[in-house]
Amino acid sequence: MQTKILLDEEQMPKRWYNVQAELKTPLDPPLHPQTKKPIGPDDLKAIFPMELIRQEVTTERYIDIPAEVQDVLRLWRPSPLYRAHRLEKFLKTPAKIYYKWEGVSPAGSHKPNTSVPQAYYNMKAGVERIATETGAGQWGSALAFATMLYDLECTIYMVRSSYTQKPYRKSMMQAWGAECIPSPSTKTKCGQAMLQKDPDTPGSLGMAISEAVEDAASHANTNYALGSVLNHVCLHQTIIGQECREQLAMVDEYPDVVIGCVGGGSNFAGIAFPFAGDILTGKHKDVDLIGVEPASCPTLTKGLYTYDLADEAGYTPLLKMFTLGHDFVPPSIHAGGLRYHGDSPIVSRLVHDGVMRAVSYHQSEVFLAAQTFARTEGIIVAPETSHAVKGAIDEALKCKKSGEKKTILFNCSGHGNFDMSAYDAYFAGKLVDFEYPDELIKQAIGRIPKVP
Ligand SMILES: *Cc1c(COP(=O)(O)O)cnc(C)c1O
Helix, strand or coil, X not given: CCCEECCCHHHCCCEEECHHHHCCCCCCCCECCCCXXXXXXXXXXXXXXXXXXXXXXCCCCEEXXXXXXXXXXXXXXXXXXXXXXXXXXXXXXXXXXXXXXXXCCCCCECCHHHHXXXXXXXXXXXXXXXXXXXXXXXXXXXXXXXXXXXXXXXXXXXXXXXXXXCHHHHHHHHHCCCEEEEECCCCCHHHHHHHHHCCCCCCCHHHHHHHHHHHHHCCCCEEECCCCCCHHHHHHHHHHHHHHHHHHHHCCCCCCEEEEECCXXXXXXXXXXXXXXXXXXXXXXXXXXEEEEECXXXXXXXXXXXXXXXXXXXXXXXXXXXXXXXXXXXXXXXCHHHCCCCCCHHHHHHHHCCCCEEEEECHHHHHHHHHHHHHHCCCCECHHHHHHHHHHHHHHHHHHHHCCCCEEEEEECEECCCCHHHHHHHHCCCCCCCCCCHHHHHHHHHCCCCCC
């Protein structure tokens, strides 16, 4: 009975997989926030290095991972694939459950898969400092780790509600030499305006993105980096799904169901895009790709597929995506990394086209799933990850009913070692389930800029 399926270091994928190559019609281009005309590379030059801009738009199927980036990724990659024997037994399911464990990275999640190449390309372009936002603190710590490796400075705007909930994430960023500021802050013009509007705002990813973009755009030596949503971020995460495919092949398996939690979509993209490619090229038609999101921030399940801003202040291009409206402020649930109003344009397109689908859950049921996982497999997952665990458990229970022996694969995106206050709230019975009212979603969607 094999439990861990491991690849040798030499078997780590040497290329990222670009699912844009398989789309019959190209993605709708990003639009300039003022002119509403498609933007070109020049519009992004102020905040991104050229190589990342190229990766954002290319339809090349494979992109080589630079050797210097591979060297760093090998600190924790290839990551292990586990067969969840104990969880299967507990659920009495005929299904086979596999999970890809991304919590082995130094920052504890999948995010260093992209923070490392992003910091690398910025260093190559001569950039001295990177500004970014972080929700739960996972991205901030991943970028702090990566910028340290390449001798860059790093400024991180952290959503205020998470900054208060997770003080040790800030300490982690400091340990790697980065500066972490609660957002909205008085450091930026847009932050000052947001505080004036609502001094007690819990903040949002949309607000923190605006602050980081303003910081980067107003300093010549500074660039901006995003931990999710954008095409190049999803591209860097495809190392996960490529490894999974090889690891499953080692035990003569191919998944029937692939599951990931969805904040901006990058870890789901990472595990699912290689399999989405199999669907789009007709190699395997019957893979069920499921993104799991919180019922309190139901972007893919209740949002609109349209052009919207990626941030609150309107500094970023308009992206065609599922959105709840750029000024949507989701409740302060514990899965801080899933509180984003929009989603990856590629994930959105694939959901819109019916290649992938999405489901949503309340936080108390996902914490119960996380508890079940901790008490069977031992790993204490991040609140974000617990959404994927819940999705996998539900699929396995469906198999129990139907008697199907499906192979279920899910992305175990990160550990919850810094999220114990969330577990405390769960154990104390203090978690409140919040279904965002349809009326408020409708109002926020009504404020999305009109595109001719
Ligand atoms: C950030 C984060 C997520 C959500 O972000 P995606 O871009 O949707 O993957 C999920 N899990 C963990 C552990 C995270 O840190």
